[in-house]
Amino acid sequence: MKEVVVAGEGEIFDVELSLDLLKANEKIADENKALLRKNGVRAIDVMGSIGTGKTSLIEKLVSELKGKYRIAAFKGDLTTTIDAEIIERHGIQTVAINTGKECHLDANLIKKALKKLNLNSLDLLFIENVGNLICPAEFPLGSEKRVVVISVTEGPYMVKKHPFIFMGADVVVVNKVDLAQAMGFDVSNLEEDAKKINPNSKVVRTNCRSGEGIGDVIKALGL
Amino acid sequence: MHEFSITSQVVQSVLAEAEKQKAKRVLEVHMVVGKLSFLGLEQVRFSYKVLVKGTIMERSKLFIEEKEGQVKCPNCGYEGEISHEDDPSYHNLAIPPITLRCPKCGGTVEIVGGRECLIKSVKIVV
Numbered sequence: 001m002k003e004v005v006v007a008g009e010g011e012i013f014d015v016e017l018s019l020d021l022l023k024a025n026e027k028i029a030d031e032n033k034a035l036l037r038k039n040g041v042r043a044i045d046v047m048g049s050i051g052t053g054k055t056s057l058i059e060k061l062v063s064e065l066k067g068k069y070r071i072a073a074f075k076g077d078l079t080t081t082i083d084a085e086i087i088e089r090h091g092i093q094t095v096a097i098n099t100g101k102e103c104h105l106d107a108n109l110i111k112k113a114l115k116k117l118n119l120n121s122l123d124l125l126f127i128e129n130v131g132n133l134i135c136p137a138e139f140p141l142g143s144e145k146r147v148v149v150i151s152v153t154e155g156p157y158m159v160k161k162h163p164f165i166f167m168g169a170d171v172v173v174v175n176k177v178d179l180a181q182a183m184g185f186d187v188s189n190l191e192e193d194a195k196k197i198n199p200n201s202k203v204v205r206t207n208c209r210s211g212e213g214i215g216d217v218i219k220a221l222g223l
Numbered sequence: 224m225h226e227f228s229i230t231s232q233v234v235q236s237v238l239a240e241a242e243k244q245k246a247k248r249v250l251e252v253h254m255v256v257g258k259l260s261f262l263g264l265e266q267v268r269f270s271y272k273v274l275v276k277g278t279i280m281e282r283s284k285l286f287i288e289e290k291e292g293q294v295k296c297p298n299c300g301y302e303g304e305i306s307h308e309d310d311p312s313y314h315n316l317a318i319p320p321i322t323l324r325c326p327k328c329g330g331t332v333e334i335v336g337g338r339e340c341l342i343k344s345v346k347i348v349v
Contacts, residue, residue, distance in 0.1 A: 012250065012348050015240060020341040021232050022260070135225070138261050160310075163321055164261055167334075196308055198323045200331040 025139055028107035032114060032142025039119035043127060044221060045141060047165065048149035049158075050131030053175035055083045056208035057149055057217070058126045062090045064214055065223060069123040074113050076105040076130045083128065093117065104135040107142055124223070133158070137165040145170040145221060152176050156185040159193035166197045171220045177205045177212070226266035229340060234274045237345050241279060246347035249280040253344045257337035259292040259305070259321075288343070292321065293336030299328040305337065 036043050046054045055075070062071055072093040075084035084096035095113045097105060110127065117125070127143055129136045133150075148169040150158050153176055159166055166172065172194045180187050191203040202220040206213030233254065241249050252271075256262055264287055271285050292305030308320040325332045 009349065012346060014344050014346050015244060016344045017236070017240060017342045018344075019236055020339065021229055021236075022338070022340050138225070160320075164259075167321065167323060196310075196320075196322055196324070198331065199329070200323070 022138075025107045028111055029140040029142040032107055032110050033144075034142075035114060035119070036125070036142060036144075039122070041119055041122050041125050042145075042223075043125040043141075043143040045127050045129060045136075045143040045146040046149060047129045047133070047136045047146065048131065048173075049133045049151075049154060052131075052149045052151040052154065053173075053206075053208045054128050054131070054149050055086055057147075057173060057175065057206070057214075058087055058128055059090060060208055060211055060214045061126065061217065061223075062087065062092055064218060065124065066090065066092060069223070070121060071124045071126070072117050072122050073126045073128065074105075074110065075128045076109070078102075078130060087126075087128075099130060103130060103132050104139050105129050105141060106139045110141045133162045133165055137162075137168060147171045147173060147217075147221070149173045149175055150190065152180045152183050152185075152187055152190075155183070156189055159190050159197070163197050166194050166201065169194070169198060169201050171217065172201050172203045173213075173217060174203060174205045175208050178207045178210070226263055227270045229262060230267050230270035231274055233342055234271070234278070234280060236342060237280060238278060240345060241347055244347055244349060246279065246349050248348045249283045249345055250348060251284045251286060251346035252280070252342065253286045253288070253346075255288045255290060255339055255341050255343050257290045257292065257339045259334060259337040260340045262340060264289070290337050290339060292334060292338075294323070294325075294332035295335045296325040296328060296330055296332045298330035299325060301325050301327040301332070302335075305332075305334070 048054050073087045074095050076097045081096040084094045088094040095116050097109050146168050194201050194203050204216045204220050275281050294305050295302045306322050306326045308322045310320045323331050
């Protein structure tokens with residue numbers, strides 16, 4: 001190299017960076033997805049606000065499907081292993097993921113949790129996210145399908161108010177339909193709102209306590 | 224959401240690059256943020272002002288280019304900006320009522336752009 005041009009002192013110049021800040025989580029999510037696929041494990045995200053019935057839904061799904069599939073579950077919460085223990089009582093390996101102060105699961109936590117599983121002895125993995133209808137939308141984990149659980153007790157505008165999470169919802173579960181009458185609004189409005197945002201979303205009404213609608217959720221998930 | 228933590232990453236990344244380039248000051252930071260990236264730009268700008276204090280980025284200008292959500296329909300091939308529902312609940316609000324319904328065939332589109340959050344370039348003084 002005969003001549004090298006360098007910037008002189010006091011010179012201003014532009015540096016092209018093209019640095020994508022969201023790539024880090026996405027890259028790990030893609031790695032998680034590839035690892036799950038390689039081992040033939042179907043992972044399903046279960047998201048929703050606090051108290052909508054995510055754990056109850058997983059309990060019922062595990063109960064119905066454990067004869068057909070080898071299942072494990074991840075349960076994300078800021079703290080405690082309360083819900084993880086509830087799921088574990090159904091006889092499947094359950095890993096509790098404590099996020100500390102983070103309000104959502106991220107791909108890195110899932111990557112760590114996946115190391116606790118013997119993936120080639122599993123067919124199905126349920127990943128229950130922290131109770132939160134906002135933040136999980138932004139953080140893909142590497143799952144195959146995303147389920148969003150809402151409850152009629154949240155009122156008629158929950159879907160309209162949270163468009164981003166419903167954009168990515170493959171299945172929307174409208175739970176606690178036994179309380180619909182007490183809430184005094186037409187539950188079909190929630191279904192319409194979800195379809196307006198994502199026409200591909202499958203909407204299923206459930207009562208996760210009694211088991212009503214669980215068969216339809218299983219069909220909607222293609223299980 | 225998480226604007227403060229994303230902006231913190233921005234500042235760290237720019238400072239790291241500035242150090243690599245042996246910069247004395249950072250004059251400008253140019254970002255590209257898609258409208259489907261869930262970031263509130265007002266909070267990003269506010270966080271930026273807070274985070275650059277006492278660094279060589281203090282007094283630098285932050286430019287944010289917004290990109291519209293881009294979609295493609297696997298059914299009919301339509302390509303264009305993401306559509307909005309005409310719903311009175313959403314008038315005059317920060318987040319428009321997006322829909323993944325294809326404006327041409329009524330099918331469901333896929334998002335192909337508008338999710339980015341990147342630092343495009345920085346202007347520095349060496």
